[in-house]
Amino acid sequence: MSDDNKDTGSEEPREGGGTPERVVGTPSPAKGKALLPGEDEHSAPAGAGEELDEASAKRAERIVATFFLLAFAGSVAFIAYYIGWSGRNGGMHGIHRARESNLWLGGMMALSFLALAVGVTIWVRRLMTSRPIVQDRHEMRVDDATRESFAQDFMEGATDSGITKRPLLRRTLLLAAAPLGLAPLVLLRDLGPLPEKRLRHTFWGEAVKKAQSQGKKGVRLVVDGTNRPLRVSDFSSPGAMITVLPEGIEHDVPEEKVLTQTAKAVTILINVPAEQFKPAKGRENWHINGIVAYSKICTHVGCPAALYEQTTHHILCPCHQSTFDATDAAKVVFGPAARPLPQLPLAVEDGYIVATSDYHEPIGPSFWERG
Template sequence: MSDNNETAGPVNEPREDGPVRKVGTPSPAEDNTLLAQEEYPAPAGAGEELDEREAKRAERIVASFFLLAFAASVAFIVYFIGWSGRDGGMHGIHRAKESNLWLGGMMALAFLAMAIGVTIWVRRLMTSKPIVQERHALEADTGTRRAFTEAFLEGAEDSGITKRPLLRRTLLLAAAPLGLAPLVLLRDLGPLPEKKLRHTYWGEAVKAAKAKGRRGVRLVVDGTNKPLKVSDFASPGGMITVLPEGIEENAHHPMNEVAKAVTILINVPADQFKPAKGRENWHVNGIVAYSKICTHVGCPAALYEQTTHHILCPCHQSTFDATDAAKVVFGPAARPLPQLPLGVEDGYLIATGDFPEPIGPSFWERG
């Protein structure tokens, strides 16, 4: 025991940084703990009693900020629906910077004015009486429920929301447009496709060609608009992007129609090609055409492996078998790439009809 005491040193020996507490004495920190306090200081605020003259002045200030928030949110909606639609507006690139500035500024002003108004309300119009919550059993009896009701009504009275109709009405007025703003923003998602994606310009071009006594519309190379002969695409393993002839001159909305009609042409070795039932005549000596739009989320399926004859989409690695009706062999795509029926006329490759199923992602079909 003596050895241990000599090692530990005297219990009451003072240290340079202050005295050492004797073993068994109460800690001096107990008097400073939050649990030892019997009275809780009231939070900073307007005090337990309000100066009605100052309260009326603060009420007008808060109402002004709420009205400013209402005006800013209404301006946001008006600009979004009205002025942003001019000259391309939200759906163009020429006024995107201006639209972002005005829309973001109006929405920021609305939320800022609301926040300032609520802050002033709490700081200047709500009393700061201390509230002590006693903890009892979870089951509430009649007296507890009555006490809660009285406390709730007292709190509502202290907040001023019941006796100050100007604040209540302007707050509801400011909050109403902000609740409608997310619904208005749905407009920026664009119109629903409806049934527009179930048909492409290939069908219109084929009808126009047949009206002139031809079997179909010629395929042209994307970028050069040069009609494509069978002899120009005779080497197996090749892939090229094609469009219907005359699409840029005759389509009502050329860019939109090009985006829907873009097609990949692949030369698959004839001995490895497995045409789908009923589509035995849709290829020309192994030359087959599929929609370039991936059926997963619409990315361009623009990669082709000559050794495996697989079409790949670089976005999410959906893989389609070009030899077997572009069926899905890997990835998240849910259905094959739509196939375009092909034929030959005067040595040129032609399309004899439109895609038999909707192009693009499966959810586009639901319009």
């Protein structure tokens, strides 16, 4: 093939009389031809602008309305299960109810969206004509003529869709969409109620009051997992850390609230060398020769502050690296936490470590204090 042929876009016949080879850059030989037999580039698709058979349209209308009603029923079932049935046996968020609630909630919402989508699809395919719509391009400005043209096109589209002509479809569509609009509001329940004043008190306070009513100084600390009361002699090695709970929490709290109360009351007990311990003002008697107790719930977002560096005496939260100084009232030395870990007052009774009161400040994230 010569350079002249490339420049002019000509075609050179193949040897043996075959079909000429198309040169790159030349116009397509199919230009100006219709994709379907009997059509040219300006022709409308088959059936364009044809009036719908009213009997078939009525059947399609009833089918679409049925799917819209099915979507409505699915949405109502979703809301009803979420508000009503899921509240049985401890609520939908219990460990044993999670699978059931996910199955029902997911299935009802999927049914609602699927029925709505099928109904709209049948509406478009069976009840809307295929009349081509030509839209002229104008300058990017809005004037009276443009507004009038838009209004006219909008009304023509509404008329063509049949939404003004077929009130059954319009009403069932609105009926199906209404619960879907309410569903996100219902799901806000997952955020849970604000804790208000509930985080200002833990089971430590109730346990201490019960023990003091029996003539005791306070409630004994038990080791988390074994529920064994902790003696001072059992925790005499500096640098040690252990998780403790108030004695009796597994017996004095209703079964459905044990996990919640345990999560709030969980406490870390640390043995800091007495010569390095710097008690806060007014808390000089809250420790036992350097044995001090702090809430295990980080004051940033509530993760467990469960790591302890024996060399630096720093308590670390692994979630966002908030760091607290165990020797100095658990003050923040690094990270996003806004305030120290709450401290639990301690004393000794009959050789056992006891708590003499509840925490004197709210546990957990600082923003709850504004609730």
